Amino acid sequence: MVDKSSAGYADIAAHFRKLIEDGELQPGATMPPMSQVxxxxxxxxxxxxxxxxxxxxxxxxxxRPGAETVVAQRSNVAATGAARLERIARTGEKYAPGETSINHTAQLRSCHDPKVADLLGIELGDEVVVRSRVFLRDGEPAVAALSVIHMRALVDVPELLQPRPFDRFWQEIYKERTGRQTTKSPERRTARLAATNELDMLDIHVPETAAVPVLVLVNVFHDDEGPLEVWEDVYAPGLWQVEGEKP
Structure with a gap:
């Protein structure tokens, strides 16, 4: 909720950004007149x-002609994983308007990524649970999402190895069964070239020698025993982020 006594332009923009993300302002809807705001x-x-x-x-x-402003039909602003969790908490909805997910997988793998191993506090080659899915926006691949989860979570949530999506954020189940609270470290953002499997997930077809830069967001979750989960979200080319953890 915006504090009207000290609202600035960024606060007002954030207010309407959330209404758009939550679907209260649908694509094509007319924004309120500036005099009303x-x-x-x-x-x-x-x-x-x-x-x-x-x-x-x-x-x-x-x-729009006539001095009106309308919600864009398809925005190039991509919601972060953190913003997705905030939206679920606000609305109870797993997906934003026009969004869904496909190609859910879950399996045990050996971790050979030094950065992920360091973030999870494990040794290279240790087993981890890897869950992946592709988020679609209006039917088009937008985010290749990967979750790398510490093996100790399997003791309390064995369903992690089932590829179907959870009805809610799996960490909520983990907290209920263990009594442990989880916290999220500040979101990390970087850009790099997409790997072949990421191009496949995003349905991007280019020559083998082509370099495709992508935006990558990393979130790390902890409980009182240490690192629990690493999210890596790879965004399709052409999507960007706005400042802060806002959708």
Whole structure:
């Protein structure tokens, strides 16, 4: 909830960003007139104009003839994993409007990625649970999502080896069964070239010699025994993120 007594343009933009992400403002919907938003938040028209310009720059809205602003049909702003969890907590919905997931897998693997091994606090070659899925936006692959989970989680949540998706975030089940709270480290963002399997997951077909840069977000979860899970989300080319953990 925005504190109207101290709302700035970024706060107002975040307010409408969440409404768009949660589906309360659907693609093609007309945004409220700036005069109405000015009265709602008790700010100047200049502040509202900056907020609307920010939403436009992010690709969330678009101008329409007649001086109206509407929600974009397909935004290039990609929701983070953290924003997905925030949305589930707010709305109870697993997916944003127009979103779904496919190609769910779950298996035991040996971890040979030094960075992931370090984040999980394990040795190279140790077994881990790897769960993967592809998030679609309006039927198009948007995110290749990988979860690497410490083996100790299997003791309490053996369902992790079942490929079908959970009805809720699996860590909620883990907390219920163990009494342990989990926390998330600050989200890490980087860019690199996509691996072959990631291109396959995102249905990107290019020559073998082609280099495809992608945005990668990493989230690490801990409980009182140490690292528990590493998320690595690889975003399709053309998608970008906005500042902070906002959708």
């Amino acid at each position: 000015r009265e709602q938040f008790g700010v100047s028209i200049t502040t509202v104009n900056r907020a609307y310009r920010l939403l436009k720059d992010e690709g969330l809205t678009t101008p």
